[in-house]
Amino acid sequence: MKCQDYSLNRQTERENLNLNPLQRGGVLPPESRQALYEFSDGYSVCDYCAGRLDEISKPSINSFLEDMARFIGADYARTVHGAREGKFAVMHALCRPGDTVVMDGNAHYTSHLAAERNGLNIVEVPSSDDPEYRINAEGYRETLDELNDMGEDVSLVLLTHVDGNYGNVTDAQAIGKVAHDAGIPFLLNCAYSMGRMPIDAKRWNVDFVVGSGHKSMAASGPIGILGVQEEWADLILKRSSLHQVKELEMLGCTSRGAPIATLMASLPHIIHRVNKWDVEVEKSRYFVSEMEKIGGVRQIGVRPTEHDLVRFETPFFHRIADKHPRKGFYLYEELKKRNIVGIKRGQTQWFKCSVYGYSQEQVHYIANSFAEIATKYKEMAD
Numbered sequence: 001m002k003c004q005d006y007s008l009n010r011q012t013e014r015e016n017l018n019l020n021p022l023q024r025g026g027v028l029p030p031e032s033r034q035a036l037y038e039f040s041d042g043y044s045v046c047d048y049c050a051g052r053l054d055e056i057s058k059p060s061i062n063s064f065l066e067d068m069a070r071f072i073g074a075d076y077a078r079t080v081h082g083a084r085e086g087k088f089a090v091m092h093a094l095c096r097p098g099d100t101v102v103m104d105g106n107a108h109y110t111s112h113l114a115a116e117r118n119g120l121n122i123v124e125v126p127s128s129d130d131p132e133y134r135i136n137a138e139g140y141r142e143t144l145d146e147l148n149d150m151g152e153d154v155s156l157v158l159l160t161h162v163d164g165n166y167g168n169v170t171d172a173q174a175i176g177k178v179a180h181d182a183g184i185p186f187l188l189n190c191a192y193s194m195g196r197m198p199i200d201a202k203r204w205n206v207d208f209v210v211g212s213g214h215k216s217m218a219a220s221g222p223i224g225i226l227g228v229q230e231e232w233a234d235l236i237l238k239r240s241s242l243h244q245v246k247e248l249e250m251l252g253c254t255s256r257g258a259p260i261a262t263l264m265a266s267l268p269h270i271i272h273r274v275n276k277w278d279v280e281v282e283k284s285r286y287f288v289s290e291m292e293k294i295g296g297v298r299q300i301g302v303r304p305t306e307h308d309l310v311r312f313e314t315p316f317f318h319r320i321a322d323k324h325p326r327k328g329f330y331l332y333e334e335l336k337k338r339n340i341v342g343i344k345r346g347q348t349q350w351f352k353c354s355v356y357g358y359s360q361e362q363v364h365y366i367a368n369s370f371a372e373i374a375t376k377y378k379e380m381a382d
């Protein structure tokens, strides 16, 4: 069989300033790039395995998981292949087909799919209207009261801590309390927060917490974290009846090579960086204020933003696209000329972006580049 050359090169994308919110939190520090090289073979962490991934002591996955659990305020931590697999595992262990799970109206599609694959009914707590799309504890209380009045049993309450559309940071502690007052366990999806900002599952009334290594924890994917409190450990981490040492919901073992090696190497880095979250939020607010100096550009979602993921409505750039010979592609192309990528090609009506991890000078350069493009095509927007 003839096969084309698949050797890959991503140098250009790596060297540009990448504003895609999906990419910002997954950039590896140098020590993790080294780990990636050392552990790039498939089963590379399994040389000294005595039966189960989370018990391996060389490399020290066992103590890494204890440190991770402490970092997120959970009693136990396991690696999974992503936040979605963590949600699926919790639902699979806890709920029965036909049960109802209550989740926020801003929930990620993977929460829907995890529920669907488990045969669960989804009831959503609506967000507030445009432009805030806010999710609050009162909404959860009302929805749970209504379901209770209808005689509907709810087996799980799920909240997206930070949603992927607006970057709204919700009050997990208050919603966790509502869930517990109703006697229902609480699952917090921290894909956009764990590894970026401090998480305290115990203080926030969280029974199960999931995070995403490739999204927010400076790791090569696919990898995620599932945190579980003591009360639920026997259920979620129950052993197989056929292979006594193996944990059923983990299908025995999860991540077995580069993803877990990079996440381990990145743990000190992310423990350190979450303490500087305030600086990131300030940087993000500065970026929003600079962008909003361009006529008609407006940040959507809760204001001032409390996260690095920001969504802008950009009618100004959209009007230019109507007249520009390159149509909607001009914005992407103009940014690329300035070594900025991450805004989807052809998208001008609105876009999401993030300046997480960039220096103040880089943020200034990025904001200035948008302003420069706006000035260049000002006439076309009139």
Ligand SMILES: Cc1ncc(COP(=O)(O)O)c(C=O)c1O
Binding pocket: 022, 081, 082, 083, 084, 085, 108, 110, 160, 162, 163, 164, 189, 191, 192, 211, 212, 213, 214, 215, 223, 224
């Ligand atoms: C809010 C949110 N939850 C979950 C996910 C999925 O994370 P993972 O790829 O780790 O399953 C995403 C990814 O975009 C997300 O934005």
